[in-house]
Every structure is written in structure tokens, then in C-alpha cells.
Amino acid sequence: MTSGIVSQLFQSALAVLAAPLLIGWVNMCRAWLQNRSAPSLLQPYRALHKLFHKDAAISRNTSWIFRFNPYVQFGCMWLAAGIVPVLATDLPLAPAADVVALVGVFAVARVFAALAAMDTGTAFGGLGARREMFIGALAEPAMLIVFFNLSLIAQSTSLNTIVETLAHGNFLIRPSFAFAGVAFYMVALAENARVPVDNPTTHLELTMIHEAMILEYSARHLALIEWAVAVKLVAYSALGIALFVPWGIAEAGNTAALPLALLALAGKLFVGGAVLATLETVLAKLRLFRAPEFVATAFLLAMLGVLLNLVLQR
Amino acid sequence: MQFLPMRLLPIDIAGLAVLFWLALGLLGLLASARPAFINRMLFPLSAAGSLVLAATGIAAMDDAATVMILPLGLPDLPFHLRLDALSGFFLFLLGAAGVGVSLYSAGYFRDTAGPTLGLLCLEYHVFIASMAVVMLADDAYLFMVAWETMALSSYFLVTTEHDQPQIRHAGFLYLLIAHVGAVAILLAFGVLQGGHGDYSFAALRAAHLTPGWASAAFVLALVGFGAKAGILPVHVWLPEAHPAAPSPVSALMSGVMLKTAIYGFVRVVFDLVHQLQWQWGVVVLIVATLTTLFGVLFALMQHDLKRLLAYHSVENIGIILIGLGLALIYAGSNHPVLAALAMIAGLYHTLNHAVFKGLLFLGAGSILHATGERDLGEMGGLARSMPYTAFFFLVGALSISALPPLNGFVSEWLTFQAALLSPALANGILRSLIPFAAAALALAGALTGMCFVKVYGVAFLGAPRSAHGLHAHDAGFWEKLGMGWLAALCVALGLAPVWLVERLEYVTERMVGARLGAQALKGGWLWLAPVAAERASYSPVIFLLVIAAVVTLTFLAVRRIYHGRLRLADPWDCGFPLLDARMQDTPAGFSQPIRHIFAPVYEMERHLPAATDPDPYFSLEIRDRFWRWLYRPVAAAAEFSARQVGRLQQGRIAVYLLYSFVTLLFVLLFVR
Numbered sequence: 001m002t003s004g005i006v007s008q009l010f011q012s013a014l015a016v017l018a019a020p021l022l023i024g025w026v027n028m029c030r031a032w033l034q035n036r037s038a039p040s041l042l043q044p045y046r047a048l049h050k051l052f053h054k055d056a057a058i059s060r061n062t063s064w065i066f067r068f069n070p071y072v073q074f075g076c077m078w079l080a081a082g083i084v085p086v087l088a089t090d091l092p093l094a095p096a097a098d099v100v101a102l103v104g105v106f107a108v109a110r111v112f113a114a115l116a117a118m119d120t121g122t123a124f125g126g127l128g129a130r131r132e133m134f135i136g137a138l139a140e141p142a143m144l145i146v147f148f149n150l151s152l153i154a155q156s157t158s159l160n161t162i163v164e165t166l167a168h169g170n171f172l173i174r175p176s177f178a179f180a181g182v183a184f185y186m187v188a189l190a191e192n193a194r195v196p197v198d199n200p201t202t203h204l205e206l207t208m209i210h211e212a213m214i215l216e217y218s219a220r221h222l223a224l225i226e227w228a229v230a231v232k233l234v235a236y237s238a239l240g241i242a243l244f245v246p247w248g249i250a251e252a253g254n255t256a257a258l259p260l261a262l263l264a265l266a267g268k269l270f271v272g273g274a275v276l277a278t279l280e281t282v283l284a285k286l287r288l289f290r291a292p293e294f295v296a297t298a299f300l301l302a303m304l305g306v307l308l309n310l311v312l313q314r
Numbered sequence: 315m316q317f318l319p320m321r322l323l324p325i326d327i328a329g330l331a332v333l334f335w336l337a338l339g340l341l342g343l344l345a346s347a348r349p350a351f352i353n354r355m356l357f358p359l360s361a362a363g364s365l366v367l368a369a370t371g372i373a374a375m376d377d378a379a380t381v382m383i384l385p386l387g388l389p390d391l392p393f394h395l396r397l398d399a400l401s402g403f404f405l406f407l408l409g410a411a412g413v414g415v416s417l418y419s420a421g422y423f424r425d426t427a428g429p430t431l432g433l434l435c436l437e438y439h440v441f442i443a444s445m446a447v448v449m450l451a452d453d454a455y456l457f458m459v460a461w462e463t464m465a466l467s468s469y470f471l472v473t474t475e476h477d478q479p480q481i482r483h484a485g486f487l488y489l490l491i492a493h494v495g496a497v498a499i500l501l502a503f504g505v506l507q508g509g510h511g512d513y514s515f516a517a518l519r520a521a522h523l524t525p526g527w528a529s530a531a532f533v534l535a536l537v538g539f540g541a542k543a544g545i546l547p548v549h550v551w552l553p554e555a556h557p558a559a560p561s562p563v564s565a566l567m568s569g570v571m572l573k574t575a576i577y578g579f580v581r582v583v584f585d586l587v588h589q590l591q592w593q594w595g596v597v598v599l600i601v602a603t604l605t606t607l608f609g610v611l612f613a614l615m616q617h618d619l620k621r622l623l624a625y626h627s628v629e630n631i632g633i634i635l636i637g638l639g640l641a642l643i644y645a646g647s648n649h650p651v652l653a654a655l656a657m658i659a660g661l662y663h664t665l666n667h668a669v670f671k672g673l674l675f676l677g678a679g680s681i682l683h684a685t686g687e688r689d690l691g692e693m694g695g696l697a698r699s700m701p702y703t704a705f706f707f708l709v710g711a712l713s714i715s716a717l718p719p720l721n722g723f724v725s726e727w728l729t730f731q732a733a734l735l736s737p738a739l740a741n742g743i744l745r746s747l748i749p750f751a752a753a754a755l756a757l758a759g760a761l762t763g764m765c766f767v768k769v770y771g772v773a774f775l776g777a778p779r780s781a782h783g784l785h786a787h788d789a790g791f792w793e794k795l796g797m798g799w800l801a802a803l804c805v806a807l808g809l810a811p812v813w814l815v816e817r818l819e820y821v822t823e824r825m826v827g828a829r830l831g832a833q834a835l836k837g838g839w840l841w842l843a844p845v846a847a848e849r850a851s852y853s854p855v856i857f858l859l860v861i862a863a864v865v866t867l868t869f870l871a872v873r874r875i876y877h878g879r880l881r882l883a884d885p886w887d888c889g890f891p892l893l894d895a896r897m898q899d900t901p902a903g904f905s906q907p908i909r910h911i912f913a914p915v916y917e918m919e920r921h922l923p924a925a926t927d928p929d930p931y932f933s934l935e936i937r938d939r940f941w942r943w944l945y946r947p948v949a950a951a952a953e954f955s956a957r958q959v960g961r962l963q964q965g966r967i968a969v970y971l972l973y974s975f976v977t978l979l980f981v982l983l984f985v986r
Contacts, residue, residue, distance in 0.1 A: 052872070056879065056880045056881070057880075057882075058882060058883070059882075059883060060883070060884060060885075061695065063774075071868055074868050075864040078868075079857075079860055079861055079864060093860060095851045096860065097852060097853075098850050098852060101723075101857065104716070104717060104718040107716075107763055111715060111717060111763055111766075115771055117771075118771030118775045119775040119776060120887075121695070121777035121898055122885045123890075123897040123899075126771070126898050126899025126904070130899055130904045131907070133764040134764060134908060136760065136763075137763065137908075140759075140760040141757040141760055144730075145749075145752075145756065152734065155849065156850060157730075158848060158850055161849070215888060220872055220876060224872070289910065292907075306749045307746050307749070310745045310746050311742065
């Protein structure tokens, strides 16, 4: 139990504090791939620090939701990053929310982000909210089906049990597992507003999805949202790592394995960030109405995975 | 002789509550000249009656069933009443929702004229009393009497503003479909009694039916109760009748009356027919899945707030029936423990829907009262002029969107858990069918979230789109109290699911013969673990505490390390200087992407202006395909056959004499 609490605190703190580092690493790789000289790895921290120092300006139209939203974003993403068993499988908070509730956490964040965008009363805010909700409305079920697939394998929707089963089980080649993995990666790209669904570095308002929602934010509110975006990327990466490449994770009660687990995690994130940057460089952003096809493909792959699982089971 | 029983049984209290309501109704009619008395006295008293009924219902769930025979009714069939766990649960639902709606009514009807209000008070109380009797009835005769009273009183409530032709039209449609359903229910009881002529539920339960007749009873019950609940394709009355009724009545109809149909379905199929076959579950599951998706896709296209909520009722009835369909499949395949879980999911959602949909309709009523608008496109920025309504509506909107830690999430979570147990089934096709229902449910949940972002964002946030929004007033004291009660229930049912699930086990024990498994709910009230802790667990309290702690910590840390300086400015909007309220997203615009991807579902009529139009306009009308597929042909066929029969009517005495002569010949031919 004590080791669980240690792992829990350690992981929660690490996820939040190291999140901008992952963004910095992805940006660095992308700059290299695009033949630019890369900004420092610590650049995201400097940007956040600068934003926190500024005075916030908010629109007269807004209600409390607009000011509350950055904290909701940050809180939800922190919770999500805290309950994914990525360092150890005995996190005491993990039973409070299983995979379905985890999807619920992301949904809460999305709904508040969209409400805050509509709260500004501007044309771009509504545009962003509409797009975010409709991509999200298709991505969320796809994500759930991916999780259903894994919970059919592990016979559980609890994150700890799923990760333990997948990490322990003498690894069989399961076709459904491959389908789920591909679908998960596609949904994760869509949910994190990355290329090919959205472009986090865009400056064209008319093509924006996530960025259009936060145009009216400034200073500490913007800093919290940007930070939450980083934590969200960490949470999704952690989820992908925990579910599909869980090797090296510290098992219950084994605090001594934590440093090794941390090293394994850092290595995986290192590779994952480079892969993400490569994808963002070689792929182009899809037209908005091609994005549903992308997400629907993920949905169908996940569904095929579930059916394969049920058909091949006996 | 003892006039008062020493100890009041739960059923006595429930019966007294019904009588109390009827008395309040009559008093309201007599006090037509004094509307203030009706508003300030009768409706709050009615809420007290509801509270007593809710407490009685929940207390009766873990007791043995109590019965009562009234010296009323037919000579050889007196009225039987019975209060068991299932009735207790639905009485709790009626009472809990009734408290909120009655409190709200005390304020809402303050501007209604006396005579209208007196009549409305009578109809209102007859309506809730008849719903309670439906849940208590223990013979088919009393059940049908109460059922019809409920249909008629709600018809008169729907047509309160009967001077408007479209409201009369909506009322007629409602009455028509209600009676098609009632005929099917009547036939279901006829099949169930199996020729014995005894219509008490005890006799119906004991009658042994062949599988064929049992299936016939099931189909009739599904059609009959489905017509009241609003399953596909007999859903068309909901989007017409709900907007027509005054808002508290819409809240009761959508929140509670649809649930009497769920009650009837469970009572007849699980209790009275009880030789469950898994094939029935497949039928229910398919119908429910289609209903769910249809409801939410059409809800997204609405811009009339109450119509939108009505389509969401269609969707939520689908979600409830997904749970019950799974329960039928599991029970029919000899997995009673799994059936218990699926049934608990369905019933939990039944209660949740009553609470949050009641709340949302009341919120819509407050907006209507304050702005005179039901059209979302004319609202905007109401959160500033009506902060309380905005807050309560937000709770309802987050609940219906199935977001943790509120109540809608719990029941959807339980339904997913039930669906994920499908590998236990031996039949491969069934195993693969259930994930589709789960996928549809996931999609519907996400689309509901989108729909309520639209509703809330367009109505309450941003800048006012018309002058109404600027001068809107917030709800009054009683209205806030009513909405606050329902919002508190949304939170409570979301945070303490174990409390209710434990009680619902008494229902499943009776209906499918099992409770949840031995490993379930071992962790105490904090942990909802419907199968076993390793399999799945959810703790809304811890969830909420962690999020609240993290949010507070972040807030304080930012203030402490940096600062909290803030200034108000005009919206930036990327430097565009001429921003006005009409540039915000419209309800139709917000759901346009969905209309684009799911285009085949809708029957659309669009007028797009050409570049050269001197007077350009854009119009879009979205229709329900079932009118063309089902209702218009049926109506045309009915009119055609009526015209054919009408030819007999010649108006000439010679022709009528000829008819008599031919009939006589015919009869003679047979008699010989």
C-alpha cells in the first residue's frame, strides 16, 4: 500500500512537471526533420513562465465558465495522467476510475472547453467548439470500443487489471490487439489535435479546431490550457504505452523496480515523441470533412477488433 | 371493530397519498377564484405528498410485498393493490420527480388565470394520482382504468392552451397513439389470462402459456408500452405533445409518464409472462439501439428547445431498453446474475432520466417564462440574466451527457459493464450483436454531449441574440427550489450509486431471480463494483474529491506563485472590429457537421439562394422519415377505406330497404 502511494504521488507529480518536456522534444524533432535549427528542449517551460507573468484579459461577454475552464482542463488531465498505471500497477487512485470513466474524464474536459469557447460570443469560438465536439463525438466512441476490445481480453475494465494481464500474459499474437493498437493511435492523434486532424502550430483561423477555441484566452488561463494540452499528450502516450507496450512496468509492491520503470518509460516516450514528429512531418492535415472519415476508420477498426476477438475466442 | 390499523403498512401510506392528491385536485377546482391559494398552498402540499410517497416507495423496496383489496370495481373483480419492490422503486421515482415539479409549479403558474388554474390543478393531481395507481395496481382491470385515466388527464393537460390549432393537433396525435397502445396492452392481458377469465395479476402470473402465446403477449406488451414510451416507430407523438404542454407538465410526462410504460413493460414481461426467451431480448435490443441513435440524431437537428428535449426522451428510452433487452437476453440464456446487472442498469437509467429530464424541462420552462422564447436561435447570454436557472440547467445538461461524476454516467457505465459480459453467452451471433449495441450507446452518449454543448452554449453563453435575453428575469423562489431539488438528486444519484444499486437488487431478485454476484459491492458504499473489484470499479466520490482537490490546488498555486490580476476587455476575435451577436454560431450551424455526415438519416428540404437572387433567403426543413414511411400511408389507407364504406350511405330510403332485404336473405341462407 505504501509503495502504491509513493508510486501514485511520484507519477502524478512527474506527469505534470515533465509534460512540457515531451512537447519540447516533439517540437525539437520536428524542427530537425524540417531542416530548421531546433528551439531548446526547455522552450515550453519558458513560454509557460512568460504567460503566467502576464495580466489576464477576458472578454466582457463571458461568464464564470470561461474563467473556470482552464482549471477544469488542467484538473481533468492531471487526474487522467495520474490514474493510468504507467510506472506501477498498484496505484491507489486507479480503482476510482476504470477505462470507461477515463474516457468520461476526457469528455468532461472537452465539454467544458467547448462551452468556454462558446462563452466568448465570437464567431471563431463557436466554430472551434462545433468542430471540436463533432470530431470528439466520433472519436470518443472509437476510444471506448478500443477499450472494450482490451477489456474483453483482460475480462476487466479496470486499468490496473488490464495492464497487469497484458504485461504478464505470455504474449500471444492477437489480431484484435493489432486492430485496437492502430485504432488507438488514430484516435489519440485526433483527440490530441495533432496532424492529420488538426495542426497545433497553425496560424490559419479558418482551419483551426482546438486553437480556435482558445483564441480568447490569455496569460495564466492560456498557460494552464497549454500545460493541460501537454499533460493530455502525456496521458495518452502513457495510456498507449501501458496498454500496448507495457514491458518494464513496476509490479505491485515492488518499489525497487521504480527507477527501472522510469527509465523504460523515458525511453518509450523518447521514441514515441520522435515517431509523432515524423508523422507530423510526412503527413498533411486533412480537409475538415475528411477528418470524420479518418476517425470513422478508427471506429471500424476497433469494432473489427472486437468482433475478431469474440469470433476467435472459442 | 377497529377503524384504523395499528400500524400503517407502506401500501396504506401510498393509498393515502393518492387520496390526498385527489383531494388537493378537487380543492383546487373549488378554489378557482383564488389562484394565490392554489399556487402557494396546494402545490407545496402536493410536493409534501410526493415526498411521503418517495420515502414510502424506497422503504417498501426491502420489505415483503403488501397487498390491499378495495371494495370498488367490478362485482366479481374488486380492485387489487400491491406494493412490492418494483412498485416501490417506481413510486420512489414518481415521488422524487414529483417533489421537484410540484414545487416548481407553485411558482410557475403565478400568471395563470384562476379558472384555468383550478382546472389545471385538478388535472395535474388526477394525473399524478393515476400514475401512482398504475404502479400499485394488482389486476388488469384497475391497471387499465388507471392507465386510461392517466392518458386522458395528460391529454387535457397537453391541450391546456387549446385555442391554438397546432396544440389541438398535437393532443389528438397523442391521444391516438396512446389508444393504439392501450388496445395492444388490453390484448396482452387477454392473451395472458389464457381463458380462465381471472384478471388479477396473481392469476396471470400463475397461468401457464405455450411459448407461442407467451411470445404473442410479449410482442403486444412491447407495442403497447412502447407506444407510451416512444420507441421507434411510434415515437412521433413525443416531439409534438411535449412542446405543447406547459413546462411542468412536460417535465412530468417526459420524466415520469414515460416511465410508467417502462414499469408496465417490466411488470408484464418479467413478472407476469416470466417464461423469458432470449429471442425477445434480441428484438428489444435491436429496437432500442435504433431508437437511441434515431433520438439523438434528430435531437441534434432541433432548434426548438422543448422539441429537442422530447427527442432526447426518445433516445433515453432507447438506452433504458438496451439495459432491459440485455436483461432479457441474459435471463433467457440462463445467466440470471448477469441479467440482474443489466436490469439494474436499465432501471437506474430510468430513475436518472426522470430526474435530469424533469430538471431540463423545468429549466426550459423558466427560459420560456423569462423570454417568451422556445427557439434557441433567439436566445444567448442568459447565464448573466438568469444565473440560478443557468447553473441548474448546467447540472442537468452534464448529467444527460453522461459525464462523471453525475448520475447519467453511472447508469451508462453499468450498461457498458452489462454489455461487456457478453462473452458469457454460448451463442456466437448474440455475442457479436451486443457489442454493436454498446458501440451505438457510446456514439449516442458522445452525440448527446455535443447536443447539450449546443443547447447550453447557444442559450446561456455568449451574447444575447435578441432583445429578450437582455431583460430576462431569473426564476422565482419556488421555481429555484424545484429545480434545486432535482439538481441535488442528479448529484446525489451520481455520488451514491451503491445505495440505490443495493435496493435495486431486491427488484432483480423478484424479477429475474438473482442478485448481483457474490463478489459484487464488497468495497462498501464508496466503491461501485457490480461484478468484482478486479473486474471493474468506479468511485464517484473519490473521483470528485480528487478533481476538486487538484483544481483548488492549481488555483491556489497559481495565485500564490504568480498573481490573480485580471482586466475586462472587448472580445478580441482575431482583431475583427465589427463583431455582433448574430455572428455567433446558430443552433443549425452548430449541428451542421452532423447533418453532413449522417445525411441519409434525414429527409431534408433546403432552399439555397443563388448568387443572383434579388431577395436571397436560406431555409432548411428536416422531417421525420417515418411520417412518409408509415403514418401518411396508414392515414391515407384509413381515409380511403372510410370513403369506400361511406358509399353505403346513400340517403335514399329505397336503398336502405334493399340493404335490409339483402341482409335478411343472407341470414336466411345461413340459418337454413
